Amino acid sequence: MIDTARAKTHAKTHLIVGDGTTAVAFLEKCALESGDRLILLGKNIAELGRGAAYAKGEAGTPWRYAYLLNSPADDIDREFARWLSDNWQSIQSTMADRTPNWLASAQPLVDAGNIHGLNAPREFYGDFMVEHTEKVLAALRIKGVQVELINDEATAIDTSDAGNLVQTNANGVIYADSADIAPGGPSTLRIEGDEGAFAVPNVFGFEAQIAEHIKAGREIFCIGGNAAMLDVLRLCQSLLPDADVKLAFCAPDGEVPAALIPRLPRKLTIPSFSKGHATAESFLKEVRREIDAALARGDEMREIRAGFRAHFLENPLSAYITNANEARIVPATLRFWLRGGTRDTIQDLHGFIKSGQARIVTGLVQKVEHGADGATVHVIDASGAVTQDETGFVINTAGAGPNSRYDPLTEDMLSKGLIHNCPISKGLKVGAGLRTALPSVRHLSPATTVIGDEVMAMPLYDVHMLRHFVAKA
Numbered sequence: 213m214i215d216t217a218r219a220k221t222h223a224k225t226h227l228i229v230g231d232g233t234t235a236v237a238f239l240e241k242c243a244l245e246s247g248d249r250l251i252l253l254g255k256n257i258a259e260l261g262r263g264a265a266y267a268k269g270e271a272g273t274p275w276r277y278a279y280l281l282n283s284p285a286d287d288i289d290r291e292f293a294r295w296l297s298d299n300w301q302s303i304q305s306t307m308a309d310r311t312p313n314w315l316a317s318a319q320p321l322v323d324a325g326n327i328h329g330l331n332a333p334r335e336f337y338g339d340f341m342v343e344h345t346e347k348v349l350a351a352l353r354i355k356g357v358q359v360e361l362i363n364d365e366a367t368a369i370d371t372s373d374a375g376n377l378v379q380t381n382a383n384g385v386i387y388a389d390s391a392d393i394a395p396g397g398p399s400t401l402r403i404e405g406d407e408g409a410f411a412v413p414n415v416f417g418f419e420a421q422i423a424e425h426i427k428a429g430r431e432i433f434c435i436g437g438n439a440a441m442l443d444v445l446r447l448c449q450s451l452l453p454d455a456d457v458k459l460a461f462c463a464p465d466g467e468v469p470a471a472l473i474p475r476l477p478r479k480l481t482i483p484s485f486s487k488g489h490a491t492a493e494s495f496l497k498e499v500r501r502e503i504d505a506a507l508a509r510g511d512e513m514r515e516i517r518a519g520f521r522a523h524f525l526e527n528p529l530s531a532y533i534t535n536a537n538e539a540r541i542v543p544a545t546l547r548f549w550l551r552g553g554t555r556d557t558i559q560d561l562h563g564f565i566k567s568g569q570a571r572i573v574t575g576l577v578q579k580v581e582h583g584a585d586g587a588t589v590h591v592i593d594a595s596g597a598v599t600q601d602e603t604g605f606v607i608n609t610a611g612a613g614p615n616s617r618y619d620p621l622t623e624d625m626l627s628k629g630l631i632h633n634c635p636i637s638k639g640l641k642v643g644a645g646l647r648t649a650l651p652s653v654r655h656l657s658p659a660t661t662v663i664g665d666e667v668m669a670m671p672l673y674d675v676h677m678l679r680h681f682v683a684k685a
């Protein structure tokens with residue numbers, strides 16, 4: 213049992229909850245001195261830095277290293293792009309003879325001196341983050357900070373004269389003078405019938421079960437057409453020759469996200485907006501105009517997306533829209549217009565659509581029914597008409613939605629009013645500097661949409677954005 217009692221001898225105890233990239237961003241900001249105590253608490257603390265997205269894959273599985281980053285390496289993190297170049301030889305040997313053939317798809321960029329533009333396997337970003345985290349921890353230890361790593365889940369937080377009291381599953385109550393909470397986003401929304409003989413409620417963690425159905429030759433039907441659907445395609449390709457892949461996906465707009473192409477020299481679209489908009493509608497008209505103008509000039513979606521992202525990091529929505537509630541309407545549309553994803557997978561997907569091996573179903577899935585040898589998916593379209601789609605096996609890749617849940621600590625903080633749900637932008641709302649109602653406790657999640665007076669124009673999904681807001685806090 214770890215001694216988590218408040219240690220009077222230590223000048224200060226700081227707690228970080230979470231083990232992903234945001235926890236590491238908070239770690240980098242730690243202003244602790246010799247004799248202070250730092251507690252890092254996460255459900256997979258031995259892999260601090262990976263979190264949900266960059267997990268270590270299971271050795272020996274065909275799908276290990278199949279899932280790719282959504283953006284070119286240097287859009288994710290310049291240091292990571294350098295790491296990728298520096299480690300290129302060992303990466304080549306790790307990726308040799310893998311299906312799909314990531315190295316072959318990388319070769320034209322490598323030949324053009326554009327390793328920094330590759331969509332690397334996500335596990336490599338995890339490797340980089342773990343190495344980086346070890347260096348940050350070593351520097352704190354050398355400074356004399358007492359560092360403790362605890363593998364556990366935080367479930368609740370309260371405050372007392374002794375400081376903040378964080379309840380855990382296995383280690384009782386942890387006392388901390390201050391805390392940074394980085395618990396990740398909410399669960400995937402559940403859809404009636406998404407767990408059963410011919411459906412699973414998520415791709416991650418269900419690969420072995422899904423693999424049986426892929427290998428049996430069933431069509432794989434994804435509920436949702438975003439990043440997790442692209443991961444499912446990679447999973448299929450890791451198990452079957454391309455000629456045998458059969459995929460369907462259902463998305464409200466029935467469109468494939470744009471591939472983020474990393475041209476050289478790198479360029480960012482620079483948008484220009486006028487100030488003083490009274491409504492979201494009026495501002496969005498200008499945004500649309502700027503996107504269309506950039507597309508007409510021949511800008512790639514990577515250039516537009518990264519350019520807008522950089523612009524909104526420097527110029528918050530409040531600079532353009534006078535009414536905060538109107539500003540909160542903007543992110544949902546921007547997210548949709550600036551959708552983009554992994555170059556390799558999207559290019560493959562277009563090929564499968566062309567050959568008739570992948571099909572798009574337009575609408576929203578209402579429920580899944582299980583038959584003797586497959587599933588029936590009930591889909592409602594924009595006109596309200598419901599159709600039934602027969603398929604082999606269904607995977608819920610819908611992402612978060614109305615019935616999603618956060619981790620227990622975040623749910624506890626919401627129930628106590630320490631942080632809030634924003635009913636308009638449908639994300640989490642924290643105070644300026646990521647403050648919660650407890651003055652020495654901060655909270656940041658990819659689902660955070662409002663920070664103080666600032667509305668996040670683009671979702672904090674991208675790792676770069678999360679790190680930016682921690683650095684700024």
Ligand SMILES: Cc1cc2nc3c(=O)[nH]c(=O)nc-3n(C[C@H](O)[C@H](O)[C@H](O)COP(=O)(O)OP(=O)(O)OC[C@H]3O[C@@H](n4cnc5c(N)ncnc54)[C@H](O)[C@@H]3O)c2cc1C
Nearest residue numbers: 230231232233234255263264281282366395396619674675
């Ligand atoms: C499958 C997937 C793929 C993604 N791909 C990309 C990509 O290609 N590019 C990109 O920019 N972004 C991507 N993202 C977005 C990603 O969420 C962010 O990039 C970023 O890594 C989020 O980091 P985080 O630390 O905030 O959250 P997480 O990575 O979710 O980490 C939070 C960690 O804290 C732990 N935890 C949660 N609650 C508690 C608790 N109460 N007590 C203790 N521990 C807790 C969780 O187990 C988790 O490991 C992806 C996300 C997912 C889920």
